[in-house]
Amino acid sequence: MCNEHHKKKITHKALEQEEKMMSRRNFLTKTSLGLGAVALGNLMGAGNLFAGSAPSPANGLAGLPHFAPKAKRVIYLFQSGGPSQFETFDYKPELQNMFGKDLPGSVRGTQRLTGMSASQSSLPIAPSMYKFDQYGESRAWVSELMPHTAEVVDDLCFIKSMYTEQINHDPAITFFQTGHQLAGRPSIGSWVSYGLGSDNQNLPTFVVLVSKNGGGQPLYSRLWGNGFLPTEHQGVQFRSGADPVLFLNNPENYDGHDRGRMLDYLKNINQLQNSAYGDPEVEARISQYEMAYRMQTSVPEVTDMSDESEATFEMYGKDSKNPGTYAANCLLARKLLEKDVKFVQLYHRGWDHHSYLPGAIKRQCKNTDQANAALIKDLKQRGLLEDTLVIWGGEFGRTVYSQGKLTNTNYGRDHHPRCFTMWMAGAGVKPGFTYGATDDFSYNVAENPVHVHDFHATLLHLMGVDHERLTYKAQGRRYRLTDVHGHVVHDILT
Template identity: 80%
Template sequence: MGHHDRLRSNDRNLQKEEVKMDRRHFLTKASLGLGAAALGSLLGAESIFGKSKSSGGILGDGTPQLPHFMPKAKRVVYLFQSGGPSQFETFDYKPKLTDMFGQDLPTSVRGEQRLTAMSASQSSLPIAPSIYKFDQYGESRAWVSELMPHTAKMVDDMCFIKSMYTEQINHDPAITFFQTGHQLPGRPSIGSWLSYGLGSDNKNLPNFIVLVSKNSGGQPLYSRLWGNGFLPTEHQGVQFRSGKDPVLFLNNPENYDGDDRAEMLDYLKDLNEVQNTAYGDPEVNARISQYEMAYRMQTSVPEVTDMSDEPDEVFKMYGEEAREPGTYAANCLMARRLLEKDVKFIQLYHKGWDQHVHLPSGIKNQCQNTDQATAALLKDLKQRGLLEDTLVIWGGEFGRTVYSQGKLTANNYGRDHHPRCFTMWMAGAGVKPGFTYGETDDFSYNIVKDPVHVHDFHATLMHLTGVDHEKLTFKHQGRRFRLTDVHGKVIKDILT
């Protein structure tokens, strides 16, 4: 019996079984059908059957088409600095602390804020001024530490937010909160939400790609940080690794060629379509989509990951480490190549910013590893005309304390986690260049002006991509979820 005869026979058998369908199966199929109709209403037919370049239209039922309004950012690259970079040694200059070396943090400043178990065990909380010098740069006169000389040259393209805050005081829940909008695992990540809502501008590469620096140490990272949660699996982040196989299981198995793989995928698609007809499970279509994407990526991934066509001056700009796959510098350069291909969301993770002890030497090494490549990415995007519609984000999951954790000396100290105020920056599409928003007290311990919560950050990010954060939802277990939960407001003062 031939392949298609077998499929027809299977189909007839399934049709016989459907005659016997019980009430539970009927309700399951009916609900899935209604769910698909609702999804079509939310996303618009063009988002399901083909990406449209138009935006802002209204569908027949009055539902705004995604994007909800004209986006400023067509692409996003998020340079996540895992571990919690110290604002004292980077961007939040506090000169008055110099004369307070070793003094105990005033109770009036700390208030009722909780401490980690590490700080709570200390008998005192001695103030530790930064040992590094600051200066003002650019027309915006932004303060930047001497540890970041390359970033300092780009401040007139950057929008600093110095009043970020979160409730999460430990790494795992804090990072999970930043990446998914909730401190507990299981929610979709930012990139997954944008992939689900906005679709793709390049059918040969994933909407959402993840790059993780190798050998950077520090707190562990988990794949659930770029997971799809309860969204269809086709929206999970795809990690590009260093080495000869950037994407796992993408290459043909031994003794297979491209024609063999294509024929196998055709047969697999036929079988999946029979399964989809029988049960109507949306995950079947998601798997079909993933297999087809993997086949297209066999050509597109080697092309984009082969940096042999980059001239020497580009490697000089990013730093010589950019020649070594998997380094932060190489990943920044890879991010630029992916942005050129219109990948919607790129998440770059760099660990190692968790300096509880020996902070001066530790953060110096971190800045040396990241400063040049970060600035080069901004400069490269700008000179290629991509920065105007690409949003670049830099920041970690929380800040550091003004007091030293452990022993304080003139040239050595550590800093504990501090969620109540810290600094991030954004640059590019739709944000004010050469601008600083928010202000902290003299101890960078409390916010005194324009607080920005993580939910506000998410709402603003989505707004820049043309999405109303309150309208992009997904029904799961009887409730409609969104990235910002039931919170968040767009920070309009930082927008152009």
């Protein structure tokens, strides 16, 4: 005990000396133009510049994965706002004979309505005005709004019986992304990063892409945040433009030749601080500085589209040449997967159609349908689909009744959490398969319900992780992505 106390005393003293030496004038003089990544470290080798530092968790936790994974990487195409299942994949032709009739009370039961339609005197049934047809050997029903998706239905696994308890956007999106409706929990990608680590030391394990389309429900960085996990596991957002990652590039007219020496000194201070206080966030900070340098060379390379063929751009659609569009982000996601980024989260807003739905959803499908199908085709032809899991879906579905006035050419749909459709493709899921079903009004699940927690459990299972065993202790208890719930949906697995 005496020796430990003596060592701590020495460490604290060393830290105090460093802090005294780092006056404002010294700091500005020695660090010159600010913090950045370790240019010299790449020339000298990480072993020289960062000798003795704790490595970032490249291989995840000891013992993970728990079993052989079928999916090495995931791309989650999140359609923010809640796409209507009626205009996309859940075909209900019998509703054509019920146009304008009030939704039977026996169907709704005691289910909650939002404040936007609770005041309506009636809930008039609004059949989809778009045609459906069956495609592929699987004979899956797909709307005329998604002709490109119709071409790849034999690669898709439709889940038509998804449900959640969250009826408003913010808690519903938060629930899908973190397993809890209240903010503060780690996101799916952060759990994957924490549990499985990285397959590429030059890029983040978890990358986020947000379409630059305007409007729609707001998205917050906490949706891809690390919560109570170490900060190195938070998602890194790649933006369109000259600086895909903020604060990554060197300042203008600065060659960074002395940056290695400066960061080596900074690392020494951080190590002293870590020894004195034992704060794990200090180690995370060191790891992030190291990653920042490596990203200075790897990010420009992966975001450079000049090596893509015209045939590829044509497959994804003309918008794929416009950085930040949904199509361009789908193409970038494929490039990131090729570089072994483990989890790519793509957000696309604008699916919240309370009014003028027929025209609005037509535009949304036009902006996303071709790129979705192209991503599946592209991954498949490159041999990546067999160990990549692709997910498409929003935070909930839409109501069978019209919110507001119903006409032959116009209607809107309110939020509906009790049943909606998602699809998955690739590693470990049955291709050309439809699971679950809804009632005649797509208002309740008729068979094989799949909860959000079940979805999370299945996703982790495909990555070789037992969702009940991936935990993190915080605030006196052990947490997991699925909390105390969730069952793997084995029926959709190969």
